[in-house]
Amino acid sequence: MEENITAKNSTTKNSLIETYGFNNFDFQQIEEKGISLDTISNQLSIFRNKIPKITLQSAATLQNGIWNLSEEEFKEKVAFFDERKSNLKLEKFVPASGAASRMFQFLNEFLNNFDIEIDTINGYINKNQATSLTVFLTGIEKFPFFEAINQKLAETFPDFHSWTTDKKNYYFIKFLIGSENFDFANKPKGILPFHQYKNHIATPIEEHLNESACYASSNGISNLHFTVSEEHQKEFEEILSEVKSKIEADNNTKINISFSYQNEKTDTLAVDFQNNPFRDEDNKLVFRPGGHGALIENLDNIDADIIFIKNIDNVIQNHIETITLYKKALAGILMQLQNQIFTYLKNIDHNLVAENDLEKIVSFAKNKLNIVISNNFEKATFHDKITYIKEIFNKPIRVCGMVKNENEPGGGPFWIRNTNEDISLQIIESSQIDLQDEEQLQIFKSATHFNPVDIVCGVKNYNGKKINLHHFIDEKSGFIVDKNKNGANYKAYELPGLWNGAMANWLTVFVEVPLITFSPVKTVNDLLKPTHQPQ
Template structure:
């Protein structure tokens, strides 16, 4: 209590926080030490990550043959009946980026004085022609066109560019379809002969293929509270159908990004930013805040996949690689548990430590400094237990084909330890030519394809918040009604939030990675009807 009072005085003195501010902070459930830490971070800055080298095949990324994946998948199938499986899908993000170029078109198109072709030429817009050329192939085309025809009785007499303009306007209008403000998960993604499916339905369907044991699966969505009804509405319509078709009972659960994980914003002088009502401004902490949601889940194996990475075709191929990653996870976990149990039973000798260290280095990518070999046996065992008694993640990695986003690297800490990490380009000092060169040599990309084990060798859940590298957050520059501000985003969920986990990277084929970053991605073969399954 005394410490809190002292911190309150410090924040009031150094940052001008008032009693009203402290009440606002308390109402959000945010601890004062968190506020103080964030304000200090804005002043000191966040050190950039130091890349040692890219993780490559044979040096941080495991390459398996299809036959080996089959073996691991069979191994997983043999073990899963004793396990509770869960799929974790971050799904709170709005689809605004998907429709960014279309919103720009509506804002900048001179409807009275130019044609769409004239706009395209004026803006050198490469996305709009693709959208218009494929417009009839979008899964939502028929529904929107039907409403356009109802609203505009003269539809058939309109010129084609006018039809397109009204289609786009209706699609994004807040009074009608409002696609850009809805979560991606509830938009129409795939057209089937009998119906149109959303990502929510596709994730539900996928569960039965690789995230079910004893014909039961558990699917968890993180959503924004004001959009949960959109998810439940879809699930109410499709759940029985999916369960009947797959002979699998799927239990659905939801969680929200806790507002206590919001972070304080500052102005360009690193003073707390205030809105027009003179209230402090807080921003969502980014997907790294979801480590708290993940921490609440009860499961033996957790599959993590983004909401937009679903596929209309090749589900059996996707299943093989998901199960394969899970099989690798369980095999490694079994070896780790055997070592930890042997430590508890005091059956580890000096000779055993050499074999254990070899396993840690070669299969778990754990760095062991030369000083280790000077330790006493007791200290060696303490080191081994500390390094092995951690959550485990096996991450699929796809070949880098220029997609934006994080990649796998060997990273050197300030203490000199080297570890495998998923790194975003914004975490790297690209002004440093050496670091920029290493960044550019990444051979693989992070598709957010993780299989996780979050229980220890005694069957207890780890406190995942204890394995976050707090120094790996992001300072971001934003704008609030024309005024520049800075925000702090927490260490990313698969970046710094899992930095201290045991980490294994495995190459998976590109067929497993089919994100929808822009609406035009829905025109790619992975999202178009083939009806092969």
């Protein structure tokens, strides 16, 4: 066996040398990252052959792939969860490694193009039709960081209070995002001031702690996991040291915090526009982080019965009772589905399933799990039918909240058809679709719902064993994106997205939840929305 692996590695290595001119330094660089040569070869193949576009069958809608529950039904799911959670380990998983640069992009552009010596801000706004800047300046006093920056300006410039409004606003923005001052554009979103309360200002970290204690706790214990950049972990820990003990006391809950980083071995090789390895000024191979799809590795390392996934910037001020209700309800749905799935699988193991039981099992698969049963199922032998049922049921499961589509950028729920003509329910991004195809474009536009990344996962099988999540990735559903390094353009490969291709072969259920559960902060102006302002 080892001889076969060695021979295969040697063949791959020779191919990389002959086709792309790899040298010993390249192989050393690859080895130091922990990336296999097969992985490098496969990535180069993806660039050459391109990633096939997803074929949309139709948009998922209410009663056609998306559950529509009444308020009473949601409360019943919550009760089911609360009654049974004591036997389970719960964990909240928060991707939080991204910097806040996009939050402040329009302010960066303003500073780069505005000359305080000759321009007026009003003239700049009119010239550039910069509505984002207008909104920012109109609501400037409502931002939770307004007082801190104004105080810093007054300390730095003795004549600050006599300045014109234009000059104050310019320096406010300069201090807000400038690297020599508050440097918010280069910090992770998780540590930024988001919400102004009566006696303090809260960061997203604090809000996630509050949420975790409210809905991701069992027997007085809550587990909260952040994926972060290693260089920012200390800043997270400093905020946690300030707020954690109070939140634990207020909720009578111990919160266990853990961190992980994106593993270097999930980095991907960059190429030029001739699909040859892209190199830097020192002739070294250029690698880039594999995108949020790389976090399937981090998720796979979580040992919990139920995992709640929510993005770092999707927190709101107040209304935590509402958030808690719908999160618990999604968990209750997952638990009910798991209970039925596990019962069927255990009955199969104990030879308690007969031919006349199959119709009920298939009906459950179709109506509750959105599984499109193979056309060959009816013709199969009883033994093959049982094998098929075990195969389609013995998977990780996710229950995903979906909100009504209000033209937010991002993915949504669709029925898709793969190359084998199999139909399944997926979360799809616009970049995965051929938008030049008029039929596909119209299906995409017909989406009624949007993916807010409000996911509850079950990652253990019916025997209580952890499922290997790597086995359920659609490796053909990554992304090729254009990038620039020091003025040179190149292409990069992003792994199948965490809630897209990385979960493509999971059991998937979509449930409509209210819009109030989704209030991300994609730009700084989102902090002016009612869900981020004091009541």
